[in-house]
Amino acid sequence: MSQERPRRRASRRRRREIVPVGEPETALAPDEAEAAPSAPPRGEPTGFSAWLMKLFGPTPKKPKGPTLKVCIAPLGNDPQGALSFMLTEILRTGPALSVVPLKTPLEVPLTDDPIKAVSTAALAARNLLAQEGGDLLVWGAAINGGSLLDLYLLPAVPDDNDRPGNPGSSGHLVIPVSPGDVLSLLLRALALAAGSVRPTPASLAARNALEPTLNAVQSSGQPPPMELDPRQRALLQAAFGHLATMVGWQGGLVEWLARAEEALAAALQGLAPETSPLDWAMVQRSMGNLLLIRAERGQAADTAETLEKAAEAMEAALTIYKPDSFPSEWAALQYRLAQTLHRLDRESSDADLLKKAITAYQASLRVYTRATVPQRWAEVHNSLALAAQVLGEDLRNIELLEKAVQACRSALEERTREGHPGAWASTRHNMASALFLLGRSTGEREILEEAQEAFAEVVDYYREQGSEKSALVAARNLEKVEETLKTTSPRGRSYLPPQEPVDPAADDDAGDEETP
Numbered sequence: 001m002s003q004e005r006p007r008r009r010a011s012r013r014r015r016r017e018i019v020p021v022g023e024p025e026t027a028l029a030p031d032e033a034e035a036a037p038s039a040p041p042r043g044e045p046t047g048f049s050a051w052l053m054k055l056f057g058p059t060p061k062k063p064k065g066p067t068l069k070v071c072i073a074p075l076g077n078d079p080q081g082a083l084s085f086m087l088t089e090i091l092r093t094g095p096a097l098s099v100v101p102l103k104t105p106l107e108v109p110l111t112d113d114p115i116k117a118v119s120t121a122a123l124a125a126r127n128l129l130a131q132e133g134g135d136l137l138v139w140g141a142a143i144n145g146g147s148l149l150d151l152y153l154l155p156a157v158p159d160d161n162d163r164p165g166n167p168g169s170s171g172h173l174v175i176p177v178s179p180g181d182v183l184s185l186l187l188r189a190l191a192l193a194a195g196s197v198r199p200t201p202a203s204l205a206a207r208n209a210l211e212p213t214l215n216a217v218q219s220s221g222q223p224p225p226m227e228l229d230p231r232q233r234a235l236l237q238a239a240f241g242h243l244a245t246m247v248g249w250q251g252g253l254v255e256w257l258a259r260a261e262e263a264l265a266a267a268l269q270g271l272a273p274e275t276s277p278l279d280w281a282m283v284q285r286s287m288g289n290l291l292l293i294r295a296e297r298g299q300a301a302d303t304a305e306t307l308e309k310a311a312e313a314m315e316a317a318l319t320i321y322k323p324d325s326f327p328s329e330w331a332a333l334q335y336r337l338a339q340t341l342h343r344l345d346r347e348s349s350d351a352d353l354l355k356k357a358i359t360a361y362q363a364s365l366r367v368y369t370r371a372t373v374p375q376r377w378a379e380v381h382n383s384l385a386l387a388a389q390v391l392g393e394d395l396r397n398i399e400l401l402e403k404a405v406q407a408c409r410s411a412l413e414e415r416t417r418e419g420h421p422g423a424w425a426s427t428r429h430n431m432a433s434a435l436f437l438l439g440r441s442t443g444e445r446e447i448l449e450e451a452q453e454a455f456a457e458v459v460d461y462y463r464e465q466g467s468e469k470s471a472l473v474a475a476r477n478l479e480k481v482e483e484t485l486k487t488t489s490p491r492g493r494s495y496l497p498p499q500e501p502v503d504p505a506a507d508d509d510a511g512d513e514e515t516p
Contacts, residue, residue, distance in 0.1 A: 066201040067098035070191055071134035073106045073125075075149070076141030083142055083149065083177060090179070091138070094188035094213070096205040097195075102132065106139045115278055119325040122154055122169035129156040135202065136195035142177065147227070150174050151187075153194040162332035164289050165193065165246030165260070169326065170278045173239045174232040175225075182222045186236070189213040189243050211247045214240075218259070231279070234270030237263045238283045245290050254299055260290055273320070281320035285333055288313035292340050304347040311340045323366060331367030334360045335380060342387050354391040358384065370414065378414035381407045382427045389434045398441050404434035421461070429458045429474055436481050445488050452481045 070091055075084045084101060092099045106128060108121040125137045140151035152172040159166045173190070175183050192210045196203035217240065224233035241263030248256030264287045271280040291300075291310035300306035314337040323330045338360035345353040361384040370377045385407035392400030408431030415423040432454035439447030455478035462471035 065096070066205050067096050068135040068191070068195040068202045068206050069133065070097050070099045070136045070138060070195060071129060071132050072099060072101050073104070073128065073137060073139040074102065075139070076105075077146060078142050083146075086177070087138065087149070087151075090184045090187060091191055093184075094191065095209040096202065097188065097191055100132070100134065102128075104128065106137070115320070115325055118152075118170050118278060121152070125152075125154045126156060129154075135198065135200075136191060138191070140172070143174070147177060148174050148232070149177055149179075153190050155194050155197040157197055158328040159197045162289075162336065163197075163246065164249040164293055165242045165244075165286070167238070167242050167282055167286060168329040168332075170282050170329070171239075171242065173235045174228060175236075176227060182217055182220045183225075183236075185213055185217045185220075186239060186243075189217060190239060193243055193246050207250060210243070211251065214243050214247055217243075230270040231276055234267040234283075235279060237270070238267035238279070238286070241267060241283075241290075242286055245286065245293075249293060252297075254297075257290065257294055257297075257299065261287070261294070264290065273316075277320050281317040284313045285317035285321070285329065288317065288333075288340070289336055292336060292343075295343065304344060307340055307344040307347065311337060311344065314340065327367045331364045334364040335368070335383075338364065338387070339383065342383065345390070351391060351394060354387050354394075357387045358391065361387065374414045375420075378411040378423070378427075381411040382415070382423075382430065385411065385427075385430055385434060389430065389437065392434075393437050396441065398438065401434055401438040401441060405431060405438060408434060417461075425458050425461045425470075428454055429477075432458065432481075433477065436477070436484070440484060443488065445485070445490065448481060448485050448488060452478065452485065455481060 072084060072088050072091070074081060075087070078084055088099050088101045091097055106121065106124055108117065108124055111117050111120070121139075125139060129135075129137050135156055137154050137156075138151060139154070140149060142148070143150050150172060151174075154169055158169070171194075173187075175187065179187065189210060192206040192213060196206040196210075224236045228236070241260045244256045244260035244263060247253060248258075248260055264283055267283045268280070268287070271283060273280045288310045291306050291313065294300050295303050295306040295310065314333050318330070318333050318337070321330045321333055338357045341353045341357035341360065344350075345357065361380055364380055365377070365384075368377045368380055385404040388400045388407060389404035391397070392404060408427050411427045412424065412431070414420070415427050417424045432451045435447050435451035435454065439445070439451060455474055458474045459471055459478055462468075462474060
């Protein structure tokens, strides 16, 4: 666990010279959907599996509308395929799911390192899904003498947006081989959630089906089966917590987020880093993300305390997740930790928090590259610029202000006005703010004139869009730059005393702005 944090300082509100727009960014909703691939026909079972088909009854009709293609790899310790067939039938009855049993097992090299085993299996699973054209792979094995199933559900592509409720590639659960109605519903809900990563009509259909399915699980009130040990029961509680987080986040439903926090806290009671390091880290990561959401949405009794707990949970998870074994999860944790520390600074005005936030933003860029995830790369640069700008102003540090300007320029390489106009305006405004602070510090008139030009563009854009509140903030900042230029000689240096800060009302307005 991370070391105990020093007692936070009393909150003090900074009076900003220029008001940057937005706050550390959060994961956005998936983009507009595209057509999903259709599923190939399913083969006919034979032998014991054919007997099970008679037991389960006729195969349900294929769901109407777009469906996720769920591929089920042959389970380990299931030589006759009976358990794999049972799993296929359970998922086949769910909405928005098209299930395809595979003949090819998931081949994972043997290793004594459980963390390496899971990360290697995730890579092999995605390679297998690429061959099959599926949205989700379910794989695992029978354990405990064949009485339990240890199952993993892995989407075809990493969730680069790091949606709240996403357990990552290490997420799994243990259920009895005869799971019953409630656990079958939970399994279907997990498939709907895990497979809805891609921006497709099938993903949208899966998200729409998720809440009703989880409602059925919640209304049952059934506790985890007693034949499971404490760790296995904790995994079921964590699975419910992940799903409740996703439902609450997608629908803005406070009650689901509260249920999620309760379930994840209960799961942590049954897990320990010494005996179940990866499971423990998975739940710590999920708890940190959930607490960040609740603080952002004003659902915490004490925002600063909730953010501190979120940061502690993320730092705990980072003791297990490493960039070489879980690069996607590690980068997402670094980014969310940076956002949490950045927001916590707004509550306590602690420069050390901003320094740590900047370090974490930069760390995430080791994985988030422009070539692989261009919009996330730009998003991180925009958030990095905000943190560097605030810290640079507080410390009167020209190097940090230059870093803020450069980070904005990088973000604008992807956040173009034509392709992403709202994000362009936000980053362009932030760059103008950093340019003003840099120009005022160095006395270089050219920098101030560039800030003036950028603010003017943003004012025009917001007025064109009818965003009067944002236009007012940008216009006030533009006036500040123009007043400073009047006191700056043609050669650069300001020759009149500094002006008063902008109207605090403008600061309040900007604090309410949401980055598009």
